[in-house]
Amino acid sequence: MTKENNSTHDDQNPSCKINPELSRRDFIGTVIRIGMLATLAGMVYPALSYLAPITKRGPAGGLSDVGAVDDIAVGDAKKVIVAGSAVMIIRTAQGFKALSAVCTHLGCLVGWEKARQQIVCPCHGGTFDIEGKVVSGPPPKGLPPHDVSVINGRIMVKV
Ligand code: FES
Structure with a gap:
């Protein structure tokens, strides 16, 4: 019996309990959130520094x-x-x-x-x-x- 799945995820290994799809989703979600925060900070900082007395x-x-x-x-x-x-x-x-x-x-x-x-x-x-x-x-x-x-x-x- 040959294993045809190319995935590196090993369902038989009890130490590998991470769901690769969920992990990938989490990673992409985190990257998007960080990008949104960086964009927001890039917009807010110049506005606040304009309002602060020079x-x-x-x-x-x-x-x-x-x-x-x-x-x-x-x-x-x-x-x-x-x-x-x-x-x-x-x-x-x-x-x-x-x-x-x-x-x-x-x-x-x-x-x-x-x-x-x-x-x-x-x-x-x-x-x-x-x-x-x-x-x-x-x-x-x-x-x-x-x-x-x-x-x-x-x-x-x-x-
Ligand atoms: S800011 Fe109003 S006269 Fe200068």
């Missing part, structure tokens, strides 16, 4: 090099990320200023309007002067300043 991310600490002095012309500005915080670096005739680039109204990133020499929030039209004080619009308070200095031709900011 200024609360990352370590704060020492001075960070944000570029060369010549990167910003007098009367111009640029936004940088320092230790997870968005910072607006403004160059005036007197030197550099560093302010939080996060609007104090609802947290939008502000921009620099060179023609008016003002900081403008694109979300609800809030405007701030070069010192970060509210000029108009709904922001309840000014933009917090950061320490900025120039060392060996490099702009250094502390948040």
Whole structure:
């Protein structure tokens, strides 16, 4: 009598009590569940990180090099990320200023309007002067300043 079943499952062996079909189903089900969880995490994490205030991310600490002095012309500005915080670096005739680039109204990133020499929030039209004080619009308070200095031709900011 020959055995024609190619299956590796041995019904006669008492130590082999695993049902191969059920095991395969379980494995595929587990892989699908892990894939669904990974997809869900991939969708939820960016949404939550968008909602988290950008200024609360990352370590704060020492001075960070944000570029060369010549990167910003007098009367111009640029936004940088320092230790997870968005910072607006403004160059005036007197030197550099560093302010939080996060609007104090609802947290939008502000921009620099060179023609008016003002900081403008694109979300609800809030405007701030070069010192970060509210000029108009709904922001309840000014933009917090950061320490900025120039060392060996490099702009250094502390948040
Ligand atoms: S978020 Fe800036 S004015 Fe509303």
